[in-house]
Amino acid sequence: MNAPLLRAQNLVKEFHTGGRWSGSAGVVHALSDVSFDIEPGETLAVVGESGCGKSTLARCVTALNLQTSGTLLIDGQNAQDLLRREPLRFRRMIQIVFQDPYASLNPRRTIQQSIGDALRLHRMCKSKEQRDAVTALLERVGLSSDYLGRYPHELSGGQRQRVAIARALAVQPRLMVCDEPVSALDVSIQAQIINLLKEIQKALGVAYLFISHNLALVRHISDRIAVMYLGQIVEIGPADAMRRNLLHPYSRALFAATPEIGRDKTAATPMLRGDVPSPINPPSGCRFHTRCPIARPRCAQEAPLLRELDGRQVRCHFAEEMLPAA
Amino acid sequence: MSALLQVEGLSVQFATDRGPVRAVEDLSFSVAAGETVAMVGESGSGKSTAALSLLRLIEPAGGQVSAGRILFDDVDLLGLSSRQLRGVRGSRIGMIFQDPMMALNPIFTIGWQISESLREHLGLSRRAARDRTIELLQRVGIPAPEQRIDQYPHNLSGGMRQRVMIAMALACRPSLLIADEPTTALDVTVQAQVLALINTLKDEFGMAVLLITHDLGVVWETAQRVVVMYAGRKVEEGSVSDVFERPEHPYTRGLLKTARLTDDRAGPLVEIPGTVPNAFEMPHGCRFAPRCAQAFARCEDGVPPDIKVAVGHDVACLLAERAP
């Protein structure tokens, strides 16, 4: 069997807060034991609210942060070894598109310079041909060559996001990490960017790690979905199974909380109480038990493990209760 | 019966380096007592500017109401002195913002900030104001209000701050609450809590709500009527059920289609091509015409009039003329 494009094994990332000398030091458990695979050409969506570790995950996968422990395998090779031996080859395999297109392009560099930087660094083309290569990339993302000499502030949010995608595509990556790529954009523009990403995937076979807070959106666009809460994956499985039903109480609450047009307004939706607890001091046992509508005493003591159920993995002692009555 | 808030022909402009920009043009709508009206639109639609101009909060940013009337309980707010307006702000009209830190002063405790408003507008004693504040904090769902009252805004989470701001806005039991993107910065599970809270309080206090948002799902779940804005103009207005089930304006239709995600993965999402026009290069006629698949020659001639397509359902689109 072939190795997956990306395999994350027991990733842990901890940040130290407060000064070493100030005495207020704490440890943020941003990622706790996160494992998943991404196959070539597929989309894995990671969904969760702020503080769930999804952006930290994006940064660990792209080696912008180094994980505290655990391994990342790319095409079967250890990512850290590859990064040390052939950093540019690593960078060529994995690229990232950020949330805020206003911040992800250098305000003092033209579009051609920004995309050209990527081509030049990786010697993707001769310098004479750079202009043509950038033009081709811009066309690939639906922009004309008129934009070559422009600065980011002359572009709309959607156009900037297209440029950011073109820059990532410049090195022909096999995996693109999309960190909330549309949540800063207007609704009418969001669909344009999602469609562009899907079209690129179809044409180039690139895989996506798609980070989002919108479960309804990712159910539409991904092959597999992972739901994260406080640094852990609480449910992960094929999108088909997740569309059929959600088995973790948090996944359910997250989906129910997303306002949806046409839903019966009188139907009582189970609402979560309180806020997400601090990742500096995650609750004992199941990390979700403080807000869980079906929590029992056992949940506070015993941390549930990810286990197979109904075609996916779920981290809940009582997930069976969520199965539709046969 | 006259409306609680009646806005007529409101135009707002900002002075910029490149000349004045009309952020809102000829906007009319009303909010009746006790109802929730949502004003929905994308960035640049003028929805927030319109909301802020109701209480003349745009003046520090260089904005100016250039035409129109804002009748609140039959009194034109534009004619009031700033002193009279201060009496209305906070006591009869409450306002909450996207970023609670805009409304909360970081150097005072939350209790001080709420009770100050109570003492100023209702003339309560220090003791009574404090008791009332604890009651309010409890009402907006803040656990252990007796302790929270002496905390500073930075001690609270985003959702808690939003609750404090709501408590502050509701302190004097206003008859209208203007909520400018109150949940945009919050996580969805917290958003659901805050929206539910606003809804309950609205019923309890019999207050009207003007909700500014870009999220059509939020509109559907909370509002009775909706005003759809595009590039500074109102394009459609009506009851939520009418507008969402029988949208007449091509822009509203497009927005609804993009927002309605199906679980079907096969096809691409429905998209509206193009982008919102630049404020300096506004189309002469219908502002949506350049992006509209159904536009025809007359669309570019002049601003389309409001056409009534059903009771309380208006649309600013020439296509609606054809329908009986």
Added chain:
Amino acid sequence: MKSFLHFWRRFRRNRAALVALFVLLAITLIAIVGPYVYTVDPFEMMGRASTPPSKRFWLGTDVSGRDVLAGLIHGARVSLLIGVAASLCATLVGLIVGAVAGYYGRAVDNILMRCTDFFLTIPSFVFAVVLIAIFRPSVTNVTIAIGIVSWPPVARLVRAEFIAQREREYVLAARALGMSDIEIMIRQILPNALPPVIVVSSLLVATAILTESGLSFLGLSDPNVISWGYMIGVGRTVLRLAWWMPAIPGIAILVTVLCINLVGEGLNDALNPRVQRR
């Protein structure tokens, strides 16, 4: 080019800065061309000592009978040269220290910033005096000494800018592309961090001119060149008899420093979008 025009349009709006800029350009022109046009040697005795301004000596003579106008023109050269060179020197050091500290953070930042703090704690003028006393007073040494005492504020500013920029997503994107640290610092972050630095270093020119004047006033500057501070130093003993002698170079310093400050303020308005008026 386009961005320069944009900058110029904003700069022009500050009238005072615009006038100051033209005055400065005039002073610079005098400093460059003046000595060739007005060829009198400022060290040569031209007439009687301490004569008031007259037809022959427009600005009078000093205690040794030297032409004050010649001193003023030649002195402009030295004062401006030292001012600009010392400011460039300080900016360069500040940029390197601040950029490295701000970009790498942690231990590197700690070490570099403690060094900076050390320099900041010593009164800069006294420090400059000490440096000159140790080394031979020459134009180069004076410039370097002033540079050494004035880089810390630049370093702190640059560090703050780099810290603000280094977590921005465009920097992360450059890192994800595998760009080297040096290239990220120079090509990506520096252009974004530069505007406030330009403002500060333009103001440093004024401070450097004042420091140089102070040093020459104390007789600690290069004895072989004439500067405005040296002229004040010579004239101070006869202040009550011949007030113009120290006053004329004093006014020259005042006008130059004032103009530099006004231009610096104008630069700040034009480069710093935070104070932009709508």
